[in-house]
Amino acid sequence: MIIDCHGHYTTEPAGHRAFRETQIEFVRNGLDLEPVYPPVGDDEIRETIEANQLRLLHLRGIDMTIFSPRAAGMGHHIGDETTSQKWTRASNDLIARVVAMFPENFIGVCQLPQSPGVPIAHSIAELERCVTELGFVGCNLNPDPSGGHWTSPPLTDRHWYPLYERMVDYDIPAMIHVSTSCNPAFHTTGAHYINADTTAFMQLIQGDLFKDFPTLRFVIPHGGGAAPYHWGRYRGLAQELKKPLLRDHLLGNVFFDTCVYHQPGIDLLTTVVPVGNILFASEMIGAVRGIDPETGHHYDDTRRYIEASLRLTPAQKQQIYEGNARRVYPRLDAALERRGK
Amino acid sequence: MIIDCHGHYTTEPAGHRAFRETQIEFVRNGLDLEPVYPPVGDDEIRETIEANQLRLLHLRGIDMTIFSPRAAGMGHHIGDETTSQKWTRASNDLIARVVAMFPENFIGVCQLPQSPGVPIAHSIAELERCVTELGFVGCNLNPDPSGGHWTSPPLTDRHWYPLYERMVDYDIPAMIHVSTSCNPAFHTTGAHYINADTTAFMQLIQGDLFKDFPTLRFVIPHGGGAAPYHWGRYRGLAQELKKPLLRDHLLGNVFFDTCVYHQPGIDLLTTVVPVGNILFASEMIGAVRGIDPETGHHYDDTRRYIEASLRLTPAQKQQIYEGNARRVYPRLDAALERRGK
Numbered sequence: 133m134i135i136d137c138h139g140h141y142t143t144e145p146a147g148h149r150a151f152r153e154t155q156i157e158f159v160r161n162g163l164d165l166e167p168v169y170p171p172v173g174d175d176e177i178r179e180t181i182e183a184n185q186l187r188l189l190h191l192r193g194i195d196m197t198i199f200s201p202r203a204a205g206m207g208h209h210i211g212d213e214t215t216s217q218k219w220t221r222a223s224n225d226l227i228a229r230v231v232a233m234f235p236e237n238f239i240g241v242c243q244l245p246q247s248p249g250v251p252i253a254h255s256i257a258e259l260e261r262c263v264t265e266l267g268f269v270g271c272n273l274n275p276d277p278s279g280g281h282w283t284s285p286p287l288t289d290r291h292w293y294p295l296y297e298r299m300v301d302y303d304i305p306a307m308i309h310v311s312t313s314c315n316p317a318f319h320t321t322g323a324h325y326i327n328a329d330t331t332a333f334m335q336l337i338q339g340d341l342f343k344d345f346p347t348l349r350f351v352i353p354h355g356g357g358a359a360p361y362h363w364g365r366y367r368g369l370a371q372e373l374k375k376p377l378l379r380d381h382l383l384g385n386v387f388f389d390t391c392v393y394h395q396p397g398i399d400l401l402t403t404v405v406p407v408g409n410i411l412f413a414s415e416m417i418g419a420v421r422g423i424d425p426e427t428g429h430h431y432d433d434t435r436r437y438i439e440a441s442l443r444l445t446p447a448q449k450q451q452i453y454e455g456n457a458r459r460v461y462p463r464l465d466a467a468l469e470r471r472g473k
Numbered sequence: 474m475i476i477d478c479h480g481h482y483t484t485e486p487a488g489h490r491a492f493r494e495t496q497i498e499f500v501r502n503g504l505d506l507e508p509v510y511p512p513v514g515d516d517e518i519r520e521t522i523e524a525n526q527l528r529l530l531h532l533r534g535i536d537m538t539i540f541s542p543r544a545a546g547m548g549h550h551i552g553d554e555t556t557s558q559k560w561t562r563a564s565n566d567l568i569a570r571v572v573a574m575f576p577e578n579f580i581g582v583c584q585l586p587q588s589p590g591v592p593i594a595h596s597i598a599e600l601e602r603c604v605t606e607l608g609f610v611g612c613n614l615n616p617d618p619s620g621g622h623w624t625s626p627p628l629t630d631r632h633w634y635p636l637y638e639r640m641v642d643y644d645i646p647a648m649i650h651v652s653t654s655c656n657p658a659f660h661t662t663g664a665h666y667i668n669a670d671t672t673a674f675m676q677l678i679q680g681d682l683f684k685d686f687p688t689l690r691f692v693i694p695h696g697g698g699a700a701p702y703h704w705g706r707y708r709g710l711a712q713e714l715k716k717p718l719l720r721d722h723l724l725g726n727v728f729f730d731t732c733v734y735h736q737p738g739i740d741l742l743t744t745v746v747p748v749g750n751i752l753f754a755s756e757m758i759g760a761v762r763g764i765d766p767e768t769g770h771h772y773d774d775t776r777r778y779i780e781a782s783l784r785l786t787p788a789q790k791q792q793i794y795e796g797n798a799r800r801v802y803p804r805l806d807a808a809l810e811r812r813g814k
Contacts, residue, residue, distance in 0.1 A: 275658075281622070281623075282621070282656055282658040286657060315623055316627060317623040317627055319672075321706075321710065322679075322707065323668075323675040323676075326671050326699045327672065330664055330699065331664040334664040335658070335660070335664075338660055338663075354703070354706075358702060361699060361701065362695070362734070363737070364734030364738060364765065365760065365761055365772070366663065367765065368760075368765065368773075369662065369663045369760065372763060392705070393709055394705025394706075394708075394745070396744045396745050397703060400702060400737050400740075404735070419706065419709075421709075421713065422713060424709065431706070431709040
């Protein structure tokens with residue numbers, strides 16, 4: 133099997149988007165109104181999936197995507213906690229519908245109803261709902277719900293512990309993923325996403341979070357931001373901070389995806405990061421949708437880079453494609469086993 | 474010749490540090506007092522340089538360092554414009570003394586007296602002083618003088634144009650370099666530095682700055698942050714934004730240094746970035762001062778990675794060591810030529 137651990141519903145039905153646009157308009161105008169969620173037909177969902185993600189899954193020979201709401205769409209900084217709760221619930225429900233319609237190809241990961249300055253404990257009810265009622269296998273955790281102002285404490289702070297406790301109870305990982313930047317200094321997918329990955333990794337180096345939560349697991353997307361490219365710097369900084377070797381300090385709990393859109397980047401990732409810490413992913417139909425003129429293939433067709441790797445053995449490729457995902461997402465593994473896979 | 478384009482005076486004499494500590498104490502306590510700059514003897518400067526940077530230059534076979542005040546020490550966010558002006562002047566004067574004492578081994582690059590919310594035009598007098606009176610060959614430009622809150626407009630904004638005009642007049646490049654992070658989310662050298670490099674590169678992709686300033690040149694330090702590792706992403710984002718190929722859009726004006734502290738990182742850099750855009754650097758006695766247990770050598774002994782490169786020809790190594798620096802810093806080249814080098 134080939135499992136893509138990082139997919140977002142970037143092609144949502146128009147009605148879903150219209151709901152959000154109306155909600156934002158009400159917030160911007162200070163209106164205490166709630167938009168009505170419009171009828172979104174199964175047909176619409178089927179069309180947006182079949183013509184896009186499912187088509188590319190088939191084309192690229194990928195079996196399954198771990199699927200969550202559009203990351204840039206989470207917009208935790210917009211409105212207040214109530215705004216975020218309602219939008220998050222609608223977004224997760226939509227993912228649940230996709231999963232129900234295409235159970236062989238998609239399994240859900242939830243958005244959390246975070247809001248700047250709001251205790252993370254307020255996100256737990258939705259997490260519980262998604263795991264216990266909707267069958268989701270993980271969550272996306274935004275380390276910066278302010279959208280580029282970085283007003284939250286580091287991920288190692290006790291601020292986040294209530295969520296971690298529940299994640300451990302459910303044995304689910306979080307992908308560390310920011311949303312749209314509202315800071316003009318940071319381009320959303322070109323700076324904010326990558327910076328957040330790098331920032332999160334360094335926060336984890338500075339702290340000792342996994343002493344408190346030995347089974348907690350994070351996936352750092354976009355190939356770990358800058359971390360693998362600067363692996364020597366991070367090994368050296370851990371050393372300066374009198375931390376254990378990265379291998380012992382973090383790599384039992386921290387994983388990187390393969391959303392790195394060129395061969396030399398994937399080659400670096402698979403050179404410096406142990407194979408057991410790499411999960412296949414493409415974030416397809418995401419930030420970079422074009423065709424690379426240097427290869428003639430889509431930038432985000434990351435399977436090609438794994439296939440072309442001269443370093444990885446077939447067994448290692450299978451670990452990256454399937455084994456690691458089943459280990460990091462035990463609820464996915466259980467779901468697959470129930471289906472005899 | 475081997476020229477290290479990225480060195481900071483991280484081993485400043487105690488009196489210089491004490492001046493700054495007193496200045497910060499006065500600022501913190503709201504006192505309208507000015508500390509007196511204490512006598513700093515030539516002997517002290519000689520000792521701090523000979524035992525540190527100069528010793529390592531000799532040991533590593535490097536001829537010269539382009540030298541500037543300690544980056545983390547710039548602290549543009551501390552106090553107000555007057556605080557920054559006084560500290561900057563003292564810091565640049567100290568660099569000038571090092572250069573005067575060791576003209577064969579050091580040449581100066583200045584800190585700018587930036588301050589959050591203050592027009593960049595207020596930094597020009599000090600730039601002029603450093604170039605025309607002190608013989609400096611470039612400047613360090615902080616894209617985020619707020620120290621991790623990112624309150625300044627992108628580098629492509631007209632906000633920065635008065636400085637660029639003067640840089641073009643003098644034909645000097647800027648290294649894009651932030652200072653200490655006062656945002657607890659960002660570790661200074663593990664997150665803020667690298668994020669700033671990535672952020673600056675993406676800002677330059679988004680804009681068309683070099684249409685307005687065809688000869689303006691920036692060095693992005695720390696191997697360009699995350700940019701080379703995600704080169705496919707950046708090529709693809711430029712494409713989405715309908716910009717020219719990176720080669721044509723940026724690479725006439727943007728250069729990366731080699732402050733990447735392990736072999737695979739340098740190998741990636743030299744694979745994806747044209748050799749003409751790479752300048753040798755170590756930022757030695759900086760963020761990562763330890764010895765890599767995997768190699769037995771200092772992480773920041775970057776010459777070893779260049780030497781060990783299997784990709785680079787001897788001529789290409791010489792470009793990285795010397796040729797590119799002389800091209801990007803014409804005032805350095807002129808100074809060397811005057812000495813018959």
